[in-house]
Every structure is written in structure tokens, then in C-alpha cells.
Amino acid sequence: MIKRYFLGVMICLAVSPAIAEQQYVAPQYQLKEKQIFIEKLMQQMTMEEKIGQLNLVSIGSDYPKPAIMAAIRDGKVGAMFNTVTKVDIRRMQDQVQYSRLKIPLFYAYDVVHGQRTVFPISLGLAASWDMDAVALSARISAKETAADGLNMTFSPMVDITRDPRWGRVSEGFGEDTYLTSRLAKVMVESYQGDDPSAPDRVMANVKHYALYGAGEGGRDYNSVDMSLPKMFQDYMPPYQAAIDAGAGGVMVALNAVNGIPATSNTWLLTDVLRQQWKFNGVTVSDHGAIGGLVKHGVAENDRQAAMMALKAGVNMDMYDNMYGKYLPGLLKDGLIKQQDIDTAVRNVLGVKWDMGLFADPYRHLGPASTDPVDTNAESRLHRAEAREVARTSLVLLKNDHNTLPLAKSGTIALIGPLADSQRDVMGSWSAAGAAKQSVTVYQGIKNALGTQATVLYSVGANITDDAAIVKYLNSYDKSVEVDPRSPQAMIDEAVNTAKKADVVVAVVGESQGMAHEASSRSDISIPQSQRDLLKALKATGKPLVLVLMNGRPLTLGWENDISDAMLETWFSGTEGGNAIADVLFGDYNPSGKLPMTFPRSVGQIPIYNSVLNTGRPFNPQKPDKYTSRYFDITNGPLFPFGYGLSYTDFSVSDITLSSTTLDSKGTLTASVTVTNTGKRSGATVVQLYVQDVVASISRPVKELKNFSKVMLQPGEQRVISFPITEQDLRFYNENLKWVSEAGKFNVFIGLDSQNVKRQSFLLL
């Protein structure tokens, strides 16, 4: 998995002097050396020390530091998460030196879209469709994470989801299997590089295996029931892509899959993950998930839960120390085998080896003299890169009469509860990022305008007027501020502000905590307090630009009707405000495309691009009653997958195929000419979709198979060609065989999933 050329082995001096002296190891011997080292170490370990390695401790109020320090000295801790400074980590690692075998701990953290510098939320990264930008964000995340002394990130999160009610939609890459798989690979490769022990790299722990994003009703932690072909076709590939890219860790999902919780699911964790996919890293349970087996109703008690999880293939126990409590007794009673424990321990030691911790337990830490004086120092941030990446993630949803870009002159009324919220612009899972360092839209606009124009600001509304929701959102940390004034007083003030301006920019949507873990919604519209504000702003008759901040597709039909322009900005990170201002004033031409379908109504969910046709498909040209539709709403989404506008226009020619047939060894090329027909330079995403017209099982009407983001100057043309091979046309058949079937295929190319050109060929 990992290239390793220089190794010094510190702790194994007692274990194997021969290895300790070795400096250069040719690649073919690396694995051998690792195995020998681990086996010799294992021989020296007591059963308690082995079980200690399986304990992944969460620092928190329920586990005070002195107790953790003592547990480390006793060899009862394998790894730690939720500590993020070198000083703290070194203090923990120092304790290891007082343990009998001095086996170093590794340190993990949820670095999902940036560590100190916060990049757009993952859904926003996906909206960039820009693999270079995403790679840049992950490389910087790794660099900053390593610079804080950490060794592993619990990322990427690659759960496919087609249900925007789920709050963790924000944390993944959306609905599409192909796009998410590409992103999974890029993220893992960028975090780890060739070697996760390198000074600017960390190990990736992909999550949440498996199908966490498919919970019934979009309710977090809920169960999943799914056919095996759909599972393997649509939901599993991103995890596999991360593993193929070398991810060192896998986090096991909290949900049940077809009745069996992932945490006790031997088929998932052993048969598929280890045997089929050849994963050789470490698996970690999700937070408290082993104890959760009792609540799932598959274990009678915690002891049985620990037994089931270990046997199924959960190597490390996050948070609840069920292994520490119960494995010794289970072993004594013959309910688990020595080998069950040893297998898990080998995997833990294996990743520690790959992290370079046996060579240097202070890897990524260095001497105390190199510790930053201020962990949030400006100099530790990567602002330019954050702005560059954030710009690529913004999606222009509507732009009537070229309302955008705005002129840098006159008076702009900036209104809305999200316009000047430093905490919200960062999004949830913002790791060690400091809100006080983030740039709000208000600040970004002021930075862009200087003295050229006037900005007037009013908050206009609270995020929501529903006190119960505010209480919920603030139940663990107080992140939603409430203005005590009456809603009408706030609206009146905003309307007065709007009246003085040439244009109104309203920044509305969700607070970051509304799109997070444990933040499922049954209604995915903008909260009523903000809609009341928008209604009043609309009544002023001023041009109305909506800057949307949210972590999931929202239902925006009404907002679409009343606004002149809408810019989807997700939660765009530390430099979000500057990036948004770049787009509002045309210093950057928006190029993002939706990674997830935006429904018209929550009742349409699940709604996504790669659907099956049904035997009675709805035809908008010839609407008929007895077709697959709702009678109270137009079929189809408000904004389809892959959609996004630009300040320039592009045309796409008809598709040229290099041949009308393809055999199993050949490559067929599908090409279009894309032209920038407008007056500005701009980038767009050319998307290739394929349909297997007749197959042994029903296949999607359109599946994304490739894409290319291209930048074109005004008037510039470019031929974009996509190779298609037989491999691209395979699918999981009813026997779970990954096959292609001869016959007709449709090819579609367009700048979104609905507005496409079409051609056909035959697979021989």
C-alpha cells in the first residue's frame, strides 16, 4: 500500500536489533519487514496489552485527562481522538514511554473539510467538479493536520445519499456514485500521498461503511434495507474506491444493513471488505457503536456486543471501551479465540507502522521547541488556497436579466441572518478552524468594494423563530445567536435598509448546525422567519439576489419565483465571504454544478438522476394519468443533478462517435465541441452519461460515466472527447456478477443531466 524507503525502528531495539539497524528497505522487502516486526512485538505482548491496543479513546468530560494518562501508562490505550494540539498530544505520547512496551499511540480527528483553514463543506467541494481544487483542499488539510501532531483523519465521508432530509448530506459528496468515487480516490491520495508518515500527510479513514447515507426517511442512524445489486452498483463503489486508493482505515457505520448492524456484520466487514476488496488496514467502530448493538436488539448485553463486533471484524472500539471491559472474560470463557484478538491487534500495529510511529513515536510532533505559540496563528492558515477552492464550489442557480454580476458602485443592501455569521460560513465539522478567522459575506463584500460603493447591512430575521428548534440546535454548543427584537421590528429595519439601496442581497438558508450529524429535517425549506423577511424585501421592488447558505438541497420553488438571482454557496469556509464576493461582482465566473438534485417538494424524495424508467414512465410532452408521477406537483426536480449557470453562455454540438459499435477490447470515443458563445471567459463541466437500453435487469435512464471541467475564453471552441470501453458499461447483475451485456447503449453529453445531446452505439 505504501512506499517506504527509510526506516529506523526505535522501539523494536528490544525486539529485533537486526531490523533496528536497517536503514534502507527495498520495496519488495517492506511488507516482510513490517510483518516480522509486528510478529515479534506481538510475542512480547500480554493479553491486556493487546486488548489495550484496540481501545480508541475519545477525550472528553466523561474521561478526564489524568485517568487517560494513567491508562496509557498501563498500556490500555491504542489511539486517541479529539485532542488537536501538539502540546496535548506530546503529553499523551510521553506517557507511552512509561508503559512496558512503549507502543506509540496514534491520534485521529474529524478533519472533514479542513483543519485550521476551513474549506467548503464536502457537498460544496463536490459541486466544484474540480479534482485539482479538491486535491488541493485535501493536501492542505493533511499538512495542517500533521502540523498539529495528528496521524489520521476520519475522512473522507463517501456515503451516497439521495435524501436531503438527512443532515449529513453536507458532509458527503452527494447522490452520484461515479462523482463520489472519483472524489473518494482524490481525497485519499491527497491526504496520504505516497506515504502517510510523511511530514505533510496523514492517514485517511474512510467512512461510514456501509450505506449510512441511505437511512430510511432521511433520519440519522436509521436502518437501511436494500437489494444487493443496488448496494453494489450505487452505494459500495465509493468505499471501494477509497480502499483501492490505499485508505489505511475504515470507520464502520452506525446503521443496520438489511437487518444486521454494520458493527456486527461479518459479511460486510470480513467477506466483502477483507476478502473481496483486500483491505488490510484497520477498522474502527463509530462512536459508541458496539454498545449500540444492544439497542439494535441483536445483542443481549454489552458483553455479547463486544464479542459480536470483534468476531465480525471491528478492530478498534471507539469511545465505549467494551473491548477493554469484556474481551478478557470472553477469551477466558472460550467465546472468542486468541486469534480474533490477534487479528485485530495486527491491523492496529500495522497502521501504526505505516504511520511511521514505530520509527519515531513523535512523528509529526517534533520537539516541543517547534510547537506553535498560537495554534490559530494567521501564519498557519492557507487563505489564498481556501478562497481559490471556495470559488469553484459556488453554483449559480438563477440569473434573470443578468442581475449578477453586480456593479461595484451605488448602494447595496446586505440583509439576512447568515450575512455576517462567522460561525455559520464555516459549516459543521469545521475541525480546529476558528470562527473568528472566517470571512463573512458582509466582510467579503466590504473587502471587494473598498470605497467604491456603499454597503448597508441589516440582520432582518433570526435563523428561525421556532424556540424549540433553537434550543435543539444549541443543546451541545451555543452556535445559534438569537436577536431578542420582534420579527416585525427586524423586518422593518431591513426594509428601510433595502429602500435606500439599488439592489438587495439577502443571505439566507440554514445555520450550520441544521446540516450536521443528528440534524435530520422533515421540512427542507428555508425557515419561515427568513421567508417572511424575503417577502417584505420583495415588496420593496428592488432587484433581489439570494445568496443561499445551506448544507443540503432545499426546496426553493417560491424563492426561485420571487428572486432575480440565486447563488448556492453551501458553507464555504474560512474564505467563504471573499469567494462569494468574487462571484457577486464578477471577479470570478461561477462554474459549480449541483452534486445533488434539488427537489420541488420534500414529498418527491428520493429524487435523483440515475433512476430506473418504470414500466409507465411519465412523459412531460404527453402527460398521462396512468404514468409514474404525482398529481399534485410537476414531475422532475427544481434543479437537476449537474446543473449550474455561468455569466457566459456555452453551446454543445451534437455528439460524434468514433464508431457505432464497440467490442470488449476496443475503445469508442464520444466527442462534442463546446463553445463559449458569450462575452466572458468561464469554465463549465461537460458531463457524459450512458444508458444501457436493454439489459437483464432494469438499468438507469442515465448514469454519469465521465466529466471534464473546461475553461474557455469568449469565442473559444474545444473538442471534448470521452473514451468508452466495455468496462465502463458493466453493472452488477442479479447474481452480483459485474458484467456487460451486448446490445444498444445511449450516450448523452451535456452541461447538466437533463439538457443533453444523444447518440447510440452497439456493444458487440
Ligand code: BGC
Ligand atoms: C460520527 C463519526 C465521527 C465520530 C467521531 C460519530 O458520531 O458518526 O463520523 O467520526 O463521531 O467524532
